[in-house]
């Protein structure tokens with residue numbers, strides 16, 4: 001801890017009003033409250049804000065018990081108690097079913113969002129609100145940076161997006177965690193601390209330990225948040241250019257399927273990658289292709305065209321080929337498999 005650092009300011013009622021201003025006309029919202037400081041602060045600030053209004057959304061706090069830590073059920077009960085003291089309805093949802101041996105954090109996250117979306121639907125809520133902070137945003141970008149993400153990924157988490165067909169709102173992306181902790185301390189409200197946040201078995205925990213070192217060199221959470229803002233702006237511009245390129249290629253393509261391969265190859269590489277990503281995503285593949293896979297495919301396409309060779313590749317359940325001067329992306333035919341009887345068949 002830097003002893004000279006100014007103490008973090010609690011989030012004022014006025015600031016919360018600004019953060020939540022867009023919610024006034026929403027009929028109902030789910031608040032995702034784990035019991036940790038960020039989401040307990042969300043619960044407290046949202047309850048205070050709602051109380052100050054004559055009309056506003058019905059709030060339902062939801063805690064997901066992943067069944068992974070013994071303390072989780074106590075924490076859920078503490079959240080319920082606080083919610084009830086604040087006049088907010090609360091539900092605890094359990095992640096039942098078998099847990100995977102590896103990739104537990106990802107599986108828990110997936111299950112959590114599925115349960116939260118289900119709770120939102122049954123409460124007629126249009127969105128789930130999470131308490132992701134500026135520090136979470138910085139960690140997310142650092143994780144994506146270490147995985148070699150592109151511009152879209154490095155744009156970080158969006159303040160408003162959709163998941164499982166339900167809105168996802170993150171009002172605290174510009175608020176440092178320390179300010180949420182200070183908010184609870186001022187209000188004398190307790191919260192849980194999740195020991196897995198510091199477990200070196202998890203990539204996120206290990207990267208988190210780098211944050212103070214990076215901050216001492218100027219790369220603090222604010223810097224990461226600024227980077228996210230700039231890159232998401234660039235990403236939005238590139239998506240608009242991709243829209244334009246797609247319209248142009250379709251216009252020049254008449255009724256034919258696919259794109260004119262010569263026109264496609266004259267586009268900027270970044271736009272080509274994005275067009276391919278869109279075309280491949282159209283196949284609704286269970287696992288959308290990674291950026292690196294699309295880049296490899298594009299390199300092979302350029303190579304084949306420069307050598308005047310035919311081109312046909314499969315990726316994410318789709319086939320990409322050049323046919324009569326047109327670049328065509330279509331669902332790959334089902335793979336042939338060998339039946340136990342020895343006869344070949346379709347799988």
Ligand SMILES: Nc1ncnc2c1ncn2[C@@H]1O[C@H](COP(=O)(O)OP(=O)(O)OP(=O)(O)O)[C@@H](O)[C@H]1O
Nearest residue numbers: 032033034038039062063064065109129130131132
């Ligand atoms: N068990 C839970 N029950 C309800 N909400 C939760 C729970 N865990 C996390 N959340 C919500 O998600 C937010 C982010 O939590 P956390 O940073 O732990 O998520 P994560 O596992 O890193 O994944 P992601 O950032 O993709 O959500 C919390 O502030 C809270 O709003």
